[in-house]
Amino acid sequence: MTIDSVRGAPGDPGPAEPELVQLLTPEGQRVEHPDYPLELGADEVRALYRDLVTVRRIDLEAVALTRQGELGIWASLLGQEAAQIGSGRALGEHDMVFPTYREHGVAWCRDVDPLNLLGLFRGVNHGGWDPAKYGFHLYTIVIGSQTLHATGYAMGIQRDGVLGTPSAGATIAYFGDGATSQGDVNESFVFASVFNAPIVFFCQNNQWAISEPLEKQTRIPLYRRAQGYGFPGVRVDGNDVFACLAVTRKALEAARTGQGPTFIEAYTYRMGAHTTTDDPTRYRLKAEEEAWKLKDPIERVKAYLVRGDLADSAFFEEVEADAKAMARELRAACLALPDPEPLSIFENVYAEPHPLMTEEQEQFAAYLASFEEASR
C-alpha cells in the first residue's frame, strides 16, 4: 500500500501541521492526490450533497427536540458530516459498521431509520434495528469498546475464508480522538495488527474529547500512532467528503483483500457541544469555531457544484425543502413514539427461555397488576 505511514520516524517532530489528504479545498476547488484518484459523476456529487444536508437537518431537529424535553440527550454531529457520509458511502454490502453514539450520518448511509436513533435517546427503545440486516451495529455508549468488537468480528470474517472473494466484507470501527487514550482501543490495534484482521479504524479527530483538547491526548499526530502498531495510518481532511470517500474506499478494499488494517484519522472539528448537556463556551474559544466555520464540509461541495455548473438553484432549494419536510415528519413521528410495554424489557435478553428470567418476569407482571389503573 502506498498509504503514508512513515512521515517522520518517532522522535522526529515532523511538520507542525502534517499534510492531510485533500481532494476538495474549503473553497470548493478540486485537487488531485497521487494515491487517491477519484472519479465522481455529477449525479454522485449531488447525491453526496443531499446526504450531507439531510443528516445535518436530522441532527438539528434532534438537538431541538432535546432542548424541548423530548429526548434525554443527543450527541450532535455538526461539522463532522463529511467524515461520516464520505466513509459511510464507501461501505459495501458485506461490510459491518461498529459505531459510537455520534454516527448518525453513517447510520443514514446504512439505511437505518433516523426515528430509531431518536427512540434510543428518547428512552423508548434500545436502538431497535437489526444490526445484521443493516450491517450497522447498535450504538456503543462506552468509549472505545466497539473497536474490540469490530476487531473480533473482523477476525471472524477472516476465519470464514472469504477474504479476496467478491463476498468478502471488512469491519469499520468508528471512534473519536479521546478514545485513542483508552486501553480497549490500543488492545484492538494490537490484535488487529498481529492477526492482520480486515478492519478499518476510522477516527474522527474532532479536536475535543468533551472538554479535553487534543494536546492532552497525544504528542504526535494521531495517524502516526498506527506505525507503532505496524499498520498504515493516514490523515484525511475530515471536512472533505471526496477525500473521506476515497481514503476509506481504499482502506476497505485493502482489508477485504487480506492486506490487513488501516488507521484513518479524519481531521475535523466538533462545531457543537459534546452532547446537549455540555457547554463548550466554558472551555474553548469562539475564534477556534470561527476558523473551522470557514472549512464547512457542506459549503465546499455546494461551491464545487455551482462552480462546475453541476447544479442550479432549483436543486439546492429542493434539497433544502426535502430535508425540512423530512425533519417535520421525523419530529411528528418522534412525538408519537409509544412508550414501550414495561414487560418488553425481558425480550431479547436470552436467545432461549431462561428459568430465572421467567420467574422475574412473572414477579414484575404481578407487581404491575397491583396498580388500580394499569394504563396511562
Place this chain on the structure above:
Amino acid sequence: MVTAVKQFKLPDVGEGLTEAEIVKWHVQPGDTVEVNQTIVEIETAKAIVELPCPFEGVVAELLVEEGRTVDVGVPIISVDTGEGEPAESQPAQPAALKQDMIPTIDEPGMTAPEPKRQPVLVGYGVKEGATKRRPRKGANGAEAPAPAPAAPVSAPAPAPSAPAPTAPRNALPLAKPPVRKMAKDLGVDLATITGTGPQGSITRDDILAARSGPAQAPRVAPQAAPAGREERILVKGVRKATAAAMTGSAFSAPHVTEFLQVDVTRTMETVKRLRELPEFADVKVSPLLLVARALLTAVARHPMANAAWADLPDGSAEIVVKRYVNLGIAAATERGLLVPKIKDAQDLSLPGLARALTELAEKARAGRASPADLSDGTITITNVGVFGVDTGTPIITPGEAAILAFGQIRDMPWVHEGELAIRKVTTLALSFDHRIIDGELGSKVLKDVGAMLEDPIRMLAWG
C-alpha cells in the same frame, strides 16, 4: 377563528437537572413563532442554553419573568397555535412515568419538613413529590408483593424498666450512633423524642429542638413594611459571591490605602499616538491600557506586590510570590461586578495586552466569561474613573496582595515646569495587604505607576 393555547413546560435539558433560571426572553406576547425558533435563554447549573419553540403560532403569554428560577415541568410560555384543539399542554415528562415504576416504601406517620431530593446518577436529584404515584389496589393486598409498612414511629416508647412484651419490634428509638452519643452527652432521653429523619429516625436537629424545650418560639416572619416603601431582594448569584469575597477580604487582610495625584497629560498624548499605529488599528486603546502596562512593569520591579498570603494547616503561614501576573480587571456588568483575569499578562506585547483587555471586557459584559477567566488572579485594577469619580479605597480581591484604583482624568490647575498650567490629572489609589506589603513597598509601587503615567517613556526604561 378557533384558538388553541399550548403551554411549553421547562424541560430538563441536562440529564437530571431540576431547575433553571430564565435569563432572557427572545420573544414577546403577540410575536409569531415557528417550530425550533429560539424563544428563551435559560441558565442551569451546567450551562446557559437556548430553548427552541416546540410549537408554531403566536405567543400568548410569557409565564415566567426574566431572572426567576423555576422547576423543571413548570409552564414558561403559552403559544396560541390556532389549531382548534382544546387547550392542552405538552405531554408530561417521561421521567414522571419512570418514577411511577419505582417501588417505594410507604411511610405512615413520616413527615417531610421540606421536599427532599432522591439521588440520581447525575445532577441534583429529583424532588420528592415531583411525581404522582398511581394508587395501588386494596392497599397491602395479599396477592400483591407490596412492601410492609415500617413500624409507626410515633408509637409511645415503653418505659425502660418495664418493657411491654407486645411492643413492636422497632419500638426502640431509631437513631444513628453519633446521634445517640450526642443525646447522651446532652442528657436528652431519646424515648421522649419523635424523629423527623428517614424512617422516623431521630436526627441531631430533633435532639437540639428537644433540649431547648417544646416551647420553642416559632420563627417570626420579617415584618412587612407598608407596600412600596421597601423592596426585598434575594441575595444570590454574583451579588452573593461578591458579598462573600468582600467580607472575607476586608476582615482577613488588614487593608492600607495610599493615594497619589498624577499629571497624565503625556499618557493621553501617548494613547492618541498609539491609536494611529497600524498595530492598534483593530483594538481599543484607552488610558487603562497604559495603567495596566505600568502596573505590570511596577510589579516586575517589586514582585512582593504580586503575592498571596497562605495560612497553612499547621498554623504557620507563607507568602506566595507569583512569578506570573494574572491581571484582574474589575468590570461592571449587567449581572454585577465581575473580575475577569488576563492570564500571564507579563508576557503580552502592548497590542496583545490591548486585545486581551478588549476581549475580556466584552466577554464579561456578554456573560460569557468562563470560570477559568474569573479565577486565579494575582493583582487587580479597578477603573472607577469610568463612573466619574476621583478615587476610592478599593478592597483587595481575595488571594491577592494589592489592588489599584484608577480615577477619572480631568483638567486641573497644576504646576507644570514651574508655572501654573491646565493639565490632565488623575488620582491613583493602591490598597494593599499589610501582612505582605509594608508602607515603604506599597509607596514604591504606587510611585512607580505614577511616574510611568507621568512620563510613559519610563515604561521603556523600566520594562
